[in-house]
Amino acid sequence: MMLDNPAAKYRPFVAVDLPDRQWPSKRIETPPLWCSVDLRDGNQALIDPMDHERKQRFFDLLVKIGFKEIEVGFPSASQTDFDFVRALVEQDKVPDDVSIQVLTQARPHLIDRTFESLKGAKNAIVHVYNATDPVFRRDVFGVSKEECIGIAVDATTQIRQRMSEASETNWTFQYSPELFTTTEMDFAKEVVEAVMEAYGATPEKPMIVNLPATVEAATPNNYADQVEWFCRNVTHRDSLIVSVHPHNDRGTGVAAAELTVMAGADRVEGTLFGNGERTGNVDIVTLAMNLYTQGVHPGLDFSNITPIMREVEYCNQLPVHPRHPYVGDLVFTAFSGSHQDAIKKGMAVRRADPEAVWEVPYLPIDPLDVGRSYEAVIRVNSQSGKGGISYLLEQEHGIELPRRLSIEFSHVVQEVADRTAKEITSQMIYQAFADEYLEKRDPMALVNHRLSSDSDSPRVHLEAQVEQQGERLTIHGEGNGPLAAFVRALAAEGNDVEIIDYHEHSRGQGADAEAIAYVEVRIEGEAVFGVGIDESITTASMKAVISAINRYASTQPPAANVTAATLEEVK
């Protein structure tokens, strides 16, 4: 049967009734306990699960980042996982302040095998789960509520017994009512309380209750309501470490984790960059860095994030998206003009006060804090404007364009960007700049010049040699300064140039220092820019004037060069 509305086969999520919810006005002021489940939930979702070498590398990485609880596998499920846990224990690979966590179903032979894998461990968390959701009770397990509680309680009793038989290990017990968020809240509470009793949880010997959004089924405020409801209603809350385990089916795993921590969760299970079943587990990198941007250090070290990303990509054999928050190859890059303009201005303000609160527009975090540089912050394509182009010329080539010149030059770059429909690298921008302003030698080029002055006069005399249309000329002029004298000398040869604006700065330092001069001149009523670069500021300013003359000439019809033949053609 075809439904008129195919969406009618779904039904809305049934929210928990919590009109006096407190979590919306809470703030996260301390980081939660973090537990990485990369080597278990992440691993079970990979096309090719990690082999021993990849698991070991991932484990070492997690330790280095600062995780104190690491779910290392499902040792009763596969020999690889079993052997990995044994190697960690036997080869003493686990630091004393780190607990390894292992998952098992609530089945006696799997629990026994799990304990076998942990023999001799220093600190271990045994994590058992069974599904409590009504659809799973009905369709997957075929059990009543009582039988469902029975599975959890029997497993807990067995685990408690095994723990008491291996007192060399510092044990922690963890229980997950799988699919907590789609379980009736009263029933979830009932199961957890039965498990707490079977384990004998007390404030001195608390257990972890992990409340998973196994499949994310509703907006994250619902999950937060459920966690707050649970924390407020469960008996002996003080005997529990409440943990959440968000998945990302609706794309709101990060929000769910944050809201549930506001709602009272003490601990978060997730993975680096969010690998995991279906759309993934919650991404701990994003969570940690979100906290960081609020001024709360997450207690995990992501200060050099790119090698972490590369290592995780190697271990998971999955790429991290270039737009992944805080880490993707493109997240610190702006292509669009207005963003670039604001970043450029914000960076200039910051340079003047590097200790100030971070407020650079469009950059929620300082790239340096995660080991990235400012280099890729601005990249240029057809969406870019003058701000980005000037930023690259300034940062990478030491050229600080005056505002009006930067407007003019942006049209040159825009033309290249539109024509190629590709990114324009800073090298290409520099080349376009050099072609346009520095390398035109026709019709005029400066060969050399000499300045002199009379001791009793502020005026300078200039003698210069220039090449004009292939002919070498010696020109003379006098003025208040070298540039004025040069303009006079040019005028004497029929090149009328009026200086409208002038800027100069140096680039580089010491023996390599150079001067850059920018002029805006008027030639035959038209305003034209020119740029000159030289070791001497005087020579740079003359070259800038010649650059303007040559640029002006290049825009004129070649009237002077019309040959008799072409005139004949025109006739």
Ligand SMILES: CC(=O)SCCNC(=O)CCNC(=O)[C@H](O)C(C)(C)COP(=O)(O)OP(=O)(O)OC[C@H]1O[C@@H](n2cnc3c(N)ncnc32)[C@H](O)[C@@H]1OP(=O)(O)O
């Ligand atoms: C939400 C999560 O991510 S939970 C973790 C899921 N991870 C994994 O499953 C990865 C590792 N798992 C495995 O390798 C295997 O499932 C094993 C080795 C654990 C078990 O393998 P098998 O015994 O062949 O069982 P199978 O994989 O078919 O699992 C289904 C059986 O487990 C039972 N089962 C599933 N979960 C549980 C549980 N938490 N507690 C008790 N029984 C359970 C089911 O009722 C079913 O039993 P049935 O065959 O009698 O109907």
Ligand SMILES: CC(C)C(=O)C(=O)O
């Ligand atoms: C075992 C549990 C915690 C789990 O992975 C889930 O529910 O997603």
